[in-house]
Amino acid sequence: MPSISREEVAHLAHLARLDLAPDELDHLAGQLDQILGAVAQVTEVAADDIPPTSHALPLTNVFREDEPRACLPAEAVLAAAPAAEDGRFRVPQILGEEQ
Amino acid sequence: MTGMSSLTRARASELATAIKNGEVSAVEVTQAHLDRIAEVDGTAEAGVHAFLHVDADGALAAAAVVDQKRAAGEELSPLAGVPLALKDVITTADMPTTAGSKILEGWRPPYDATVAQRLREAGIVILGKTNLDEFAMGSSTENSAFGPTRNPWDLTRIPGGSGGGSAAALAAYEAPLAIGTDTGGSIRQPAAVTGTVGVKPTYGGVSRYGLIACASSLDQAGPCARTVLDAALLHTVIAGHDPLDSTSIAQAVPDVVAAARRGADGDLTGLRVGVVKELGGEGYQAGVEARFNDAVALLSKLGAEVVEVSCPHFTYGLAAYYLILPSEVSSNLARFDAMRYGLRVGDDGTRSAEEVMNLTRGQGFGAEAKRRIMLGTYALSSGYYDAYYGQAQKVRTLIARDFEAAFAQVDVLVSPTTPTTAFPIGEKVDDPLAMYMNDLCTIPSNLAGNASASFPAGLADEDGLPVGLHVMAPVMADDRLYLVGAAVESAYAAQWGGTLLEQAPALEGTAQ
Numbered sequence: 232m233p234s235i236s237r238e239e240v241a242h243l244a245h246l247a248r249l250d251l252a253p254d255e256l257d258h259l260a261g262q263l264d265q266i267l268g269a270v271a272q273v274t275e276v277a278a279d280d281i282p283p284t285s286h287a288l289p290l291t292n293v294f295r296e297d298e299p300r301a302c303l304p305a306e307a308v309l310a311a312a313p314a315a316e317d318g319r320f321r322v323p324q325i326l327g328e329e330q
Numbered sequence: 331m332t333g334m335s336s337l338t339r340a341r342a343s344e345l346a347t348a349i350k351n352g353e354v355s356a357v358e359v360t361q362a363h364l365d366r367i368a369e370v371d372g373t374a375e376a377g378v379h380a381f382l383h384v385d386a387d388g389a390l391a392a393a394a395v396v397d398q399k400r401a402a403g404e405e406l407s408p409l410a411g412v413p414l415a416l417k418d419v420i421t422t423a424d425m426p427t428t429a430g431s432k433i434l435e436g437w438r439p440p441y442d443a444t445v446a447q448r449l450r451e452a453g454i455v456i457l458g459k460t461n462l463d464e465f466a467m468g469s470s471t472e473n474s475a476f477g478p479t480r481n482p483w484d485l486t487r488i489p490g491g492s493g494g495g496s497a498a499a500l501a502a503y504e505a506p507l508a509i510g511t512d513t514g515g516s517i518r519q520p521a522a523v524t525g526t527v528g529v530k531p532t533y534g535g536v537s538r539y540g541l542i543a544c545a546s547s548l549d550q551a552g553p554c555a556r557t558v559l560d561a562a563l564l565h566t567v568i569a570g571h572d573p574l575d576s577t578s579i580a581q582a583v584p585d586v587v588a589a590a591r592r593g594a595d596g597d598l599t600g601l602r603v604g605v606v607k608e609l610g611g612e613g614y615q616a617g618v619e620a621r622f623n624d625a626v627a628l629l630s631k632l633g634a635e636v637v638e639v640s641c642p643h644f645t646y647g648l649a650a651y652y653l654i655l656p657s658e659v660s661s662n663l664a665r666f667d668a669m670r671y672g673l674r675v676g677d678d679g680t681r682s683a684e685e686v687m688n689l690t691r692g693q694g695f696g697a698e699a700k701r702r703i704m705l706g707t708y709a710l711s712s713g714y715y716d717a718y719y720g721q722a723q724k725v726r727t728l729i730a731r732d733f734e735a736a737f738a739q740v741d742v743l744v745s746p747t748t749p750t751t752a753f754p755i756g757e758k759v760d761d762p763l764a765m766y767m768n769d770l771c772t773i774p775s776n777l778a779g780n781a782s783a784s785f786p787a788g789l790a791d792e793d794g795l796p797v798g799l800h801v802m803a804p805v806m807a808d809d810r811l812y813l814v815g816a817a818v819e820s821a822y823a824a825q826w827g828g829t830l831l832e833q834a835p836a837l838e839g840t841a842q
Contacts, residue, residue, distance in 0.1 A: 240704065247660060247707045248667075248684070249700060250692030262762055263704060269763055272649040273721045276728065283723030284730060286547045286577075287533045287779025287805075293576040307440040313674035322669050323683045 235264045337362035342412045342506040342560040349396065349411040356393035356400075356411030360455050363413045364389065367457065367504045370837050374477025378485070378837070380499040382418050382476055384458035385425050389413065392455045399453070409563055410453030415505035417496050418459035419466050420551065421540040422446050425456075429542045430464040430474040430492075433666050433673045433694030443540020444572045445509060445551050452567045457505055460495030464696045465663065466516055466544040468492050469768035472759045473698040480755070481524060483795055483834050487752040490520030490768075496554050497524040502837055507564050508554040513544045514651055515748075515772030517552050518784035522747035522798025525786045525830040527561045527815065528554045530772075532805050533779035534579035537572035545658035546577075548651075548776040556831060558785065558815040562590035565808070581806060589809035593816025598632040601814070602740040604639030609745035609771045609800075617790025621797040622746040625787045625818060629744070632817050639740060641732035646725050647774045652766060653709045653722035654777070660706030663699065666691065701762060730778040737804045742814055745771045747784040747798030771800050781808040785815040786822070786830035796830060 240260040244251045251259070305318055314321040337345070337359055348354045364386050371378050396411040416422065419429045421439035428434045442450070449456060463473035471479040471494030481489040482502040489498040493510035497520030500508050510517035512530035521528025529552045536551045543549060553564035569583040605626055610619060630636050668674040668690035669683070676689040695703070709718040736743055748768055758765045775782035784798035799818060803810040823829060 235708070243704050243707045243711075246711070247703050248664075248687050248691055249695070249703065250688040251700070252692075255700075259701065259704060262701060263708070266652065266701070266705060266762055267708070270649040270652045270718070270722075273646055273653065273725050274717060276643070276646055276721070276725050278721065278724035278728060281724040281727050283720060284726040284777075285723055287730070287777070288577060288579070290534075290577060295573060303440050308670075311438055311440060311671045313668060313672065314677065320670055323677050323679075323681055323686045325683045 235260060235267060338366045338503040340506065341557050342409060342555060343563060345412050345506060346409050349400070350406050352400065356396040356455065357390060359411060360389050360393040360413050360457070363457060363505055370502050371504060377480070378482055378498050378502045378504070379477060379479050380415065380460055380495040380502060380504055381458045382428060382430070382461050382495070383426055385456065388424055389455050389457050392450070396453045396455070407452045409507070409567060411455060412507060413455045413457045413505050414449060415458065415460045415496055415499040415508040416446065416449070416456050417462055417493050417508070417510050419462055419511055419542045420445055420509060421542070422456070422459070425459055427459065427542070428476070429466070430462040430476065431694065431696070431699070432475040433690070435475070435673065437672055439540070441540065444537035444574060445568050446540065448568050449509070454507070454567065460493070460499055460508065462495055463492035464699050465542065465659070466492040466511055466513055467659070467698050467702055469515070469519055469765055470755070470759065471495060472755060473696055475696055478755055481752045482837050483524065483752065486754055487795070488523070488755055490523040490752065492516040493520045493554070497521055497526050497528065500524065500526045500554060500556050501831060501834065506556060507560060509551060509568070510554045511541060511549055511551045512776065513548045514655065514776050515769040517554060518772050518782060518798065518800060519748050519768055521554060521784040523752040523796060525796035525834065526554060526556055527558055527783070527785055528552070529561050529565060529783040529808070529811060530775060530781065531565065531569060531808050532579065532781045534577050535583070535781070535806070535808060536569050537575040537578050539572055539574040543662040545655045546662065547658060548655060556829065558593070558812055558819045559587070559590045562586040562812045579806065584806060584809040586809050586812045589812040590816045593813040594820045596632055596817050596820050598629060598634040598814065598817050601634040601742070603629050603634045603636045604736055604740035604743045605636060606644065606743050606745045607638050607640045608642065608644045613749050613767065614746065615750045615790060615792070617792045618746050618748070618750060618797050621788040621790060622799065625799045626744065628818060628821055629814070632821060637740065639736045639743060641736055641774070643725060643728040643732050644774050647729055647777060648766060648770055650722040650725040650729070651769070651773045651777060652705070653718050654726065656702040656706030657709050657719050658706070659702045660710065663695070663703055666694065698762070726777045729774050733774070733778045733780055733804070741803070742810050743802040745800045747771060747800040751790045751793055751795035751797060775802050780805050781811055783811040783815055785818055787818070788822070788830065789833065
């Protein structure tokens with residue numbers, strides 16, 4: 232069972248877009264290691280020829296008629312946004328200055 | 331039915347009949363519950379703290395509409411005018427919806443969930459939104475960003491989770507009905523530790539439209555109540571196909587009300603019951619096992635044929651769940667990106683969108699949400715995917731096959747709902763593995779998608795706290811839960827001289 236290092240935890244936090252304080256990283260590293268050790272139990276089960284289940288219902292391709300329907304009014308959606316401008320979501324800069 | 335106390339102690343079915351017959355108005359019933367909430371609910375610091383938001387004006391207005399309809403001679407639906415507590419993970423256009431998270435504090439959704447809409451159409455009065463573990467992740471309601479809910483049986487103990495607010499509201503007589511959601515036991519475990527009834531319908535039985543997702547392949551909303559018949563009446567209101575949820579089952583809802591009425595006769599002759607061998611023994615509190623054994627003996631006495639059944643892969647349920655669930659969580663919670671709704675931190679004109687996203691998520695999510703996002707990110711990352719997530723999905727297949735084999739032999743399966751009774755607040759909050767053990771018995775039904783419920787089964791000798799009987803039925807055989815639950819309920823009522831909750835210590839005026 233692999234042990235998870237503090238560096239790996241920091242990398243995971245970056246992938247998950249979570250800004251974590253150094254003490255949070257230390258604490259989480261220990262806990263994740265402990266949890267992963269416990270859930271590694273699944274690897275004991277002989278299941279090579281068993282198909283995976285991603286969903287409890289045997290559903291495939293649920294269709295509806297392709298008809299235009301009313302959507303939520305833009306004002307109602309923007310009212311709940313952290314920032315809006317000119318009828319749109321206002322977001323922080325996405326591209327760097329040199330781009 | 332006069333007097334405030336009798337209105338808050340009445341069953342939902344009794345209240346509906348009294349309102350229909352004009353013995354009491356829906357406004358009076360609603361006011362009595364609002365008064366009770368003011369009396370006992372308190373704050374994050376003291377009292378039950380079942381509610382995050384109480385909408386007194388909205389509730390009284392909805393009740394007044396029911397009274398007007400009655401006055402106009404209109405036909406009322408079966409639960410019209412009855413108050414309800416709604417778990418705050420279900421969107422409501424007229425009330426804030428937080429999912430127990432700072433990242434959604436103050437958010438007003440632009441639309442009602444299908445469950446909320448169906449409640450309103452049925453004339454049910456929504457009193458407010460109940461507390462929960464953040465994004466429905468936890469077994470104690472301590473992971474709420476807005477402070478814990480306390481168990482009405484003992485305010486120093488947890489009410490279960492994630493739906494601790496809904497269960498506590500019922501046990502504190504703040505509402506006769508509540509809605510919960512169950513991803514790994516979040517309806518059933520709180521029901522067990524508060525002495526109430528909680529049903530997780532078949533996956534796809536109740537629409538998930540407007541239910542803020544925890545793990546989409548496991549989440550299921552369901553009814554919570556103090557009696558089995560009340561839960562069945564509420565089940566009928568919220569269940570059924572919804573074209574807005576592509577995983578909603580397009581079949582008739584099982585007749586759970588008829589099953590609850592039939593069960594109340596207390597005759598289970600011909601019913602085959604399987605006791606799951608793997609759900610008991612080491613790690614289970616003695617008082618829980620004793621009450622469970624009593625319940626099994628009672629089922630035999632009521633005419634059921636009881637056998638022991640083995641479900642060998644249930645042992646791996648917890649491990650598979652804590653790979654599958656965090657994987658789905660890490661994906662679902664990616665939508666909280668500080669751009670379209672909710673909290674935004676650090677948008678000062680110098681930071682990029684990605685930096686704002688990192689800061690917002692770092693400050694907006696609590697410890698358990700972060701743990702699960704990280705765990706899921708790990709389980710889905712290349713190099714570990716096959717060994718962890720892929721393998722967990724195979725174990726999920728084996729657990730579903732265990733259920734299939736068991737249901738070929740018996741009509742329902744039973745186990746304790748939880749390994750222990752309610753534990754003290756703070757005891758397990760920073761010990762995730764110990765906390766996860768709470769859901770040992772309830773998780774297999776989420777992985778397989780079948781229907782399950784918890785019913786009051788007495789008090790543990792060592793601490794005098796409630797124990798739950800867990801009943802599991804096949805997919806779309808939800809009616810069997812109600813048959814068994816009602817039979818056990820009526821037999822115990824005769825034995826105890828009332829409901830289990832009537833044995834709870836008084837909770838008068840704790841908020842003052």
